[in-house]
Amino acid sequence: MAGVAAIKTIFVQGPVPGLRLLLVIVLSAVLIVADARFDKLTSVRSVIGTGLAPVHWFGNAPYELQNWIEGLFTTRDDLLAENEDLNARLLILERRALKYAALASENNELRRLMNSSEVLDDRVIVGEIVGVSPDPFSHEVIINKGSRDGVTVGQAILDAHGLMGQVQQTSSFTSRVLLVSDSSHAVPVEVVRNGLRAILLGNGDINALELVHVPDTADIREGDLLVSSGLGGRFPKGYPVAEVENITKESGEPFVNIEATPKARLNQSRLVLVVFPPDGEEDEDGNEHGQDEPAVNVGIETDPDEVR
Amino acid sequence: MLSVISYPVFALSVVLSLVLSISLFPIGWFEFRPEWLGLMVFYWTFRAPAQFGILLAWCLGLSLDVLEATPLGVNGLAMALIAFLVLTIHQRLRMYPMPQQCLMVFLLLGINQMLVHFIKQMLGGEDAGFSYLWPALTSALVWPVVCVLLDNLNRKLG
Numbered sequence: 001m002a003g004v005a006a007i008k009t010i011f012v013q014g015p016v017p018g019l020r021l022l023l024v025i026v027l028s029a030v031l032i033v034a035d036a037r038f039d040k041l042t043s044v045r046s047v048i049g050t051g052l053a054p055v056h057w058f059g060n061a062p063y064e065l066q067n068w069i070e071g072l073f074t075t076r077d078d079l080l081a082e083n084e085d086l087n088a089r090l091l092i093l094e095r096r097a098l099k100y101a102a103l104a105s106e107n108n109e110l111r112r113l114m115n116s117s118e119v120l121d122d123r124v125i126v127g128e129i130v131g132v133s134p135d136p137f138s139h140e141v142i143i144n145k146g147s148r149d150g151v152t153v154g155q156a157i158l159d160a161h162g163l164m165g166q167v168q169q170t171s172s173f174t175s176r177v178l179l180v181s182d183s184s185h186a187v188p189v190e191v192v193r194n195g196l197r198a199i200l201l202g203n204g205d206i207n208a209l210e211l212v213h214v215p216d217t218a219d220i221r222e223g224d225l226l227v228s229s230g231l232g233g234r235f236p237k238g239y240p241v242a243e244v245e246n247i248t249k250e251s252g253e254p255f256v257n258i259e260a261t262p263k264a265r266l267n268q269s270r271l272v273l274v275v276f277p278p279d280g281e282e283d284e285d286g287n288e289h290g291q292d293e294p295a296v297n298v299g300i301e302t303d304p305d306e307v308r
Numbered sequence: 309m310l311s312v313i314s315y316p317v318f319a320l321s322v323v324l325s326l327v328l329s330i331s332l333f334p335i336g337w338f339e340f341r342p343e344w345l346g347l348m349v350f351y352w353t354f355r356a357p358a359q360f361g362i363l364l365a366w367c368l369g370l371s372l373d374v375l376e377a378t379p380l381g382v383n384g385l386a387m388a389l390i391a392f393l394v395l396t397i398h399q400r401l402r403m404y405p406m407p408q409q410c411l412m413v414f415l416l417l418g419i420n421q422m423l424v425h426f427i428k429q430m431l432g433g434e435d436a437g438f439s440y441l442w443p444a445l446t447s448a449l450v451w452p453v454v455c456v457l458l459d460n461l462n463r464k465l466g
Contacts, residue, residue: 017395020362024388030364031381041380048374055375058327134329135376136338142330169377176377183434204434251421280338 001281042169046147049171056142056174060130061217062077120234123183124158125149129198139182139206143272146173153272158273162240162263163187163228167274178187179266180241188206189241190229192217197229200242206267211258219258222247225262236275312357313466318348319459320369330375339439342447343416345372346417347454349387353394354401365391375441386420393419414448427457 001143002179035041097132107300108119125145131218147170165179168255183204189211190197196218201210224244230237242260249256325344345368352360369387373380393416394401401412418441425433425440 017362017392021388021392024362024366025385028381028388029383031384032379032431035381041352045374045380048371052326052371052374055326056325058323059331062331069382131330131378134341134372135378136341137434137440138377140377289338 031106045169046171047139049169050146050173053173056144058128060135060144066147075131077091078194110113122278123276125276127272127274129270129272135267137200137204138184139165139179139204139266140168140178141177142174143177143274144174145274146170146175148172149274150276151175156235156239156275157171158239158275159264159269159271161265161269162242163235164266164269164272165265166234177272179206179208180262180264181266186231187235188231189226191220192225193221196220197231198226200226207261208245208262209262211242211244211260212255214258216254216256220244220247220256220258225263236277312353312462314462314466317458317461317465318360323350324373326375329372330424340442340446342450343344343421343443344418344447345369345383345389346390346420346443347413347447349390349457350394350413351393351417351453355458356400357395357398360391361395362388362391363419377430378424379386379431382424385427386423389423390416391419409455410448410451413451417444417447420444446454 015059017042018032022257031041035045045083052281060119081232104119111119115238127145127149130144131142133142143157151167153167153290157164157166163180165177165182165185167175168178169176179202180187180200181202181204183202185202188197196214198211198214201212203210211220211226217301225240226235226244228235228239230240240263242262243256246259247256318378322345325348328344329341341386349365349368350447353365357373366388369384370380372383376383381398397412401409404412421444429435
């Protein structure tokens with residue numbers, strides 16, 4: 001004991017570490033409870049997150065550098081070929097868009113005839129993935145659009161192939177996106193072919209999702225496309241989410257085990273689309289508008305013929 | 309104890325470790341990623357116990373909390389614990405040969421990871437078995453490199 005005391009007098013920080021540790025433990029406990037149980041610290045988190053934005057930029061710097069160097073060494077011929085390619089694609093897509101516009105107006109006309117509200121087109125902005133969550137057990141990415149660009153919590157994120165996830169947190173310059181494959185994530189979906197509704201859960205595997213509570217007798221096949229159903233009010237309706245990969249029936253179980261592969265390239269895409277709800281239908285304060293009308297729509301929309 | 313330490317090196321190493329902990333990484337290798345910030349806290353409290361201590365480690369842990377989106381304070385507490393344990397053993401740690409130091413890194417970062425996962429599970433996270441200890445192991449493996457590199461930088465620039 002005497003020896004320990006002597007050492008403690010030689011080295012400067014004697015009894016202080018214990019005291020500081022105690023202080024820190026108490027502070028941390030308060031913070032954890034306030035954050036996890038009562039959700040009081042979102043603003044603090046957002047402020048620190050904004051302060052840490054340079055970290056995200058640095059993290060993205062190697063990729064930007066690579067892009068820039070690639071840009072330096074691309075030949076004129078390559079650029080011309082790429083340009084031609086893109087123009088051709090643009091033409092094809094434009095033709096499809098023209099057709100789509102006609103169909104959309106016709107669809108709206110029909111809906112008006114049926115006395116239901118018109119479907120407005122969603123507005124999107126393009127963002128870029130600048131980081132991933134350091135925690136290997138959660139599937140989250142960070143995109144370079146934040147509250148400064150109007151992004152709010154709960155917005156859906158798409159890539160070119162399908163639904164990727166939803167915004168979970170925003171700071172000024174970045175936001176955090178929870179991917180559909182995270183084990184705490186669920187999307188209400190429907191089968192395109194017949195409008196069968198179900199819930200699609202993530203299970204922590206980036207290449208597989210789980211369709212739950214589908215009865216044994218339900219009409220579902222391998223290869224069926226699942227699109228977001230728009231129920232629950234969080235995700236816009238009609239974006240492709242996953243494709244049914246594999247159905248196993250176990251006798252005696254009331255539900256079948258269905259595995260689906262996400263359509264979005266969750267671990268490859270770099271550019272993403274942030275979907276804004278159409279103006280006048282902000283879902284942040286949905287009680288402004290008559291809530292009865294959408295409920296009626298939902299009933300009509302699940303009619304098999306209209307889903308397409 | 310190093311005679312001199314360089315504050316720019318400290319700042320740079322901390323920022324770099326934060327960047328490394330969120331940088332894009334092949335998905336299969338994800339769970340083997342070293343706990344960079346934990347290593348930095350270990351190194352700096354080990355080399356300069358008079359300047360870097362529990363409170364600074366706590367602040368760094370809080371920033372990791374924000375980056376990881378864990379409840380604020382979880383990593384803060386775990387980092388502060390590393391700093392505390394290093395402070396209590398740093399006189400002995402200095403005498404250890406490199407393999408034994410690596411073992412201590414594994415133990416301390418293992419305790420850190422264990423605490424983080426314990427709290428996360430209490431708050432409703434999923435149970436991942438013992439695989440959460442991988443970062444502690446990989447951190448112990450990169451420790452000699454990190455230690456020598458930072459020592460050299462400190463000597464040159466401090």
